[in-house]
Amino acid sequence: MMAMRKLLLFLKPLDDYATSGSSTAAVHPQQVLKHLSSRRRAHSDAIRYCQDVLLRKAVEWEAVSRNDLSRPVRDVDMVLSIGGDGTLLRASHFVDDSVPILGVNSDPSVAEEIEQFTNxxxxxxxxxxxxxxxxxxxEQVIDGILEVSRFSLRVHRSSSSAQTNCRSSGLRVSTSAGSTAAMLSAGGHRMPILSRDLQYMVREPISPGKASSLxxxxxxxxxxxxxxxxxxxGVIYVDGCHVRFPIKLGDRVQIASSSAPVLKVYLPSRLLSIGKSRY
Structure with missing residues (x-):
């Protein structure tokens, strides 16, 4: 599970559900008041429900009203915007591309209600x-976000050994034989069949920023x-889902092709020796 430090709950204020300035309030005062009261209650219930879910999942959060935020948002893992599109767009002015935003529609329209009062x-x-x-x-969406992988990635080269920290759906590594399948379809490169190199790609990285080149x-x-x-x-899958190895917090995985065994494959008119990576 992703170790979230803190979320910022960016809330549409309850004061927005007021009748002042509404031209329909004077024409249908009782219906409008009842409608706005229902909307206010729905929004309030949504805030309370989201907070309860986060508490059950041991995620720390801080709540702030949309009208009270005046500084850039930093040091949080995600902004949870509870309201509608306006609230989410307002939140977007206080974050950069390192902080993702999840919008929760706290008061969705009801088709039957619109039809009933259309006139x-x-x-x-x-x-x-x-x-x-x-x-x-x-809860389903937040579970999916919490399950995003966190890992560090370091390539040891003769001239350098740069490390980058990743949040993504995982890491894909292939030999030349595997470069024409999932790796290629994900935007990777087809490798010469006799290449002993490994190709790696971080899957769906979240806000890679300056580390995008890695x-x-x-x-x-x-x-x-x-x-x-x-x-x-987590799980390491080898050759699809045929071979798997569980991993846990703190594990370090070494990946190299230098000592990998050779697979000899007969093809028309020739015999190829293809490297197999050792994990």
Missing amino acids: EFDASRSTGFLCAASLDNF MHGFVSPNESMEVGWSCDK
């Missing part, structure tokens, strides 16, 4: 086009790669 007043609620979650799927590269036979695992648990 009386606008009964629409939040559109939430930019919001990936609502109360119906918030997300994809090659490891020659006289070099090696070291991966440090920073999540509670």
Whole structure:
């Protein structure tokens, strides 16, 4: 599970659900008041529900009203915007590309309600086009985010040994024989069949920033790669899902091709010796 330090809950204020300035309030005062009261209650319930879910999952959070934030957001793993598209866009002005935002539509429109009051007043609620979650799927979405892999990646070369820390859906490593399958379809390069190099690619990195150049590269036979695992648990898959090895927090994995056994494959008119990586 991803070790989140803190989330910032960026909240649409309850004061936004007021009748002042509403032209329909004077025409249908009781219906509008009831509608706004329902919207305010839905938003309040959504905030409380999201906070309860985060508490159960031992994720630390700090809440701030949309009207009270006036400084850049730093030192948080994610901003959780609870409201609608307007709240999410407001939050976007306080973060850079190192802080992701998850929008929760706290007050989605109800088709039956809009149809019922179509001739009386606008009964629409939040559109939430930019919001990936609502109360119906918030826990499922947050679980998916918490399961994002955290690991360090270091390639040991003769001239350097740079390390980068990653948050992503995992790391893909292939030999030349594997470079024409998943690696190629993910944007990698087709390698010569007799190459003894390894090709690696960080899968779906989250905010790689300046380390983006280290997300994809090659490891020659006289070099090696070291991966440090920073999540509670994970799995190493070899040749798809046929062979697997569990890993846990603190494990370090060495990947190299220098001592890998050779696989001899007969092809038409010739015999090829293809390297197999040793993990």
